[in-house]
Amino acid sequence: MLLCFTSSHRTAGFDLLDRLERHAAAVTAALSENTELFSGTVVLATCNRFEAYLDVDVEAAGAESDAGSAAAETIIEAVSAASGVDARELRASSAVIVDEGVAEHLFAVSSGLESVVVGEGEIAGQVRRALDAARASGTVSSELERLFQVASRTSRGVKNRTGISSAGRSIVRLALDLAESRIADWSATRVLLVGTGAYAGASLAALRERGVTDIHVYSPSGRAQKFAVAHAAGAVPAGGLAETIAASGLIVTCSVAPDVILGVPELEAADAHPGALTRRLVIDLGLPRNVDPAVAHLDGVELLDLETISKHAPLEELNATDEARAIVGDAAAEFAARAAEQSVTPALVALRTHVFEVLDAEIARARSRGDSSEQTEAALRHLAGVLLHTPSVRARALARDGEADTFTEAANTLFGLDVDLTGDQTRSQGGLTALPSPGESAAS
Known part of the structure; x- marks a missing residue:
């Protein structure tokens, strides 16, 4: 029996998702250790959702009619113990999907139908990487392998047969759309980009599309120089973070670092530099958060985080979305039929x-x-x-x-x-x- 534990932007606040993201490895390990109940585990952790897909041994879970609820309670207890999130809070901010509903849910997720911005393209790759990680750790069962393989095919079908990819915009582009009114001249704005992963690459490309030419990259892990050379950007030198912040009118953070990178001390140190800008916009795309929310209380600082950005997500373009959901529904029905x-x-x-x-x-x-x-x-x-x-x-x-x-x-x-x-x-x-x-x- 397939089961999905899901906590997403639809059911939980970003603070809770942040805490779950920080403990993703521990949660994965805790679920994988219960081999008597779960024959397979795949964990999907993205910027707006935390989900565990499990292949449940019905006999080990008890009577078939109660297997789903028994397994769900075991999952909640395991996630709570590994993440430190109270089990009552998890129950109130999550959902458990069982049997045929699991396939339809994952197919919709991988197709971008459940994202903050409907149709965003990053999620399909995140779903594939979740499966790759489970393969590498040896926790994927044959049924979960089939589920995720069909999910990837379905997302490609939705992308190729509907206009949903163009109907939605990525989180990065939506954030920059919201920043449009705060930036007088993109070409004259210095941008500090924090992070060097795939999300940083997408952010840098989106910034250049708007005419930004002065981009400096900072990495808490020390990879800024290599990333900057590959992307023809500047690298923040050692000890130069405060000075770069002082001269940057826009800061975009998208690191996967588990701890806050920019807080009140860093911005106050920047403000102490001669000639420091008096106003700056900070866009925090990190989950876990890269920026301490307290910086929003500093004079001259405006903060856009994922929670704020999600509230401004555009309305779904109904035709593309309806067509995409029809494809997802057909794929889920066929998956169930093959299982039967x-x-x-x-x-x-x-x-x-x-x-x-x-x-x-x-x-x-x-x-x-x-x-x-x-x-x-x-x-x-x-x-x-x-x-x-x-x-x-x-x-x-x-x-x-x-x-x-x-x-x-x-x-x-x-x-x-x-x-x-x-x-x-x-x-x-x-x-x-x-x-x-x-x-x-x-x-x-």
Whole structure:
């Protein structure tokens, strides 16, 4: 059973998301350690959401009807213990999605439909990187792998078939739109860019689109020089942060550093420099926060953070969004149908095993009588495959309609099989354990 714990800008404040982001590694480790309940874990942490996707062992969670709620409570307790966020606060600011709703939710997230700015392009890459991280740590199950692979295909389909990517704008561009009225002349404005990651690269490109030419880069990890050379920008020298702040009319922060980088002391030190600008705009795109909110109380400083920016996100362009949601809905329905098909796999495997065991026995008897022909044997095996084709197609169709048990009961009755309707046990009449054929893997 798939389950998603989600806390996002729709359910929680950015302060809470900030705290969860800071403890993402600890939360991931805590969930991954519970291998008895969770056979797979993928954690997605972005600037406006914190989500854990889990493959739940229904038997370990208890009765199937209660498995979702039992697993959800375990997740909340684990997240609370690892992040230090009170469990009651988590329950009030999060949601738990179970079974078929998980696929539709992730497909919508990866397509940008659940972002602060609908259609923003960064989220698809963040979803892919979450899967890569889970692969690297060995926590992704086959079902979660399939879920995230289909999510990536769905997001590409939404991007290629709708106008939602152009309907929405990235957080960076939206922030600069809001800054437009505060910046008299972009080309004459010195900008301090804090951060050297992919988000910093996108921010720098967006600034240059508006005509900014004077950009200096600062990195608390010491990577500013390398980034500046690669992007033809200036690098803040060691000990030169206060002086650069003093001369910058705009500061854009987008670092993934876990601690606040710019606070009241740094800005006050900058103001003490001769010739320091009397007014500056600070745009904090970091999550965790890169800027102490207290700087907004300093004279001449205006702060735009993610929470403020999100309140000004443009209205969705309805046609593109509706079309995108239709694509997501179709993809989720197909994902569920393919998952349902797997429920008849034990019966199909048992049926194939039974038929070919009978065939092998007859061929062996024929050989013992001296009647051995490779052409005849090949023809008989082909005939058996042809006869099994229609039951296989019919079984998968029944499973898609929620009637997998109908086929299993029929196979048990007609061929004397003993396939457990829950799919936990699969035995032929001779007591042999039926294993999937190469073409009937769990991921097919």
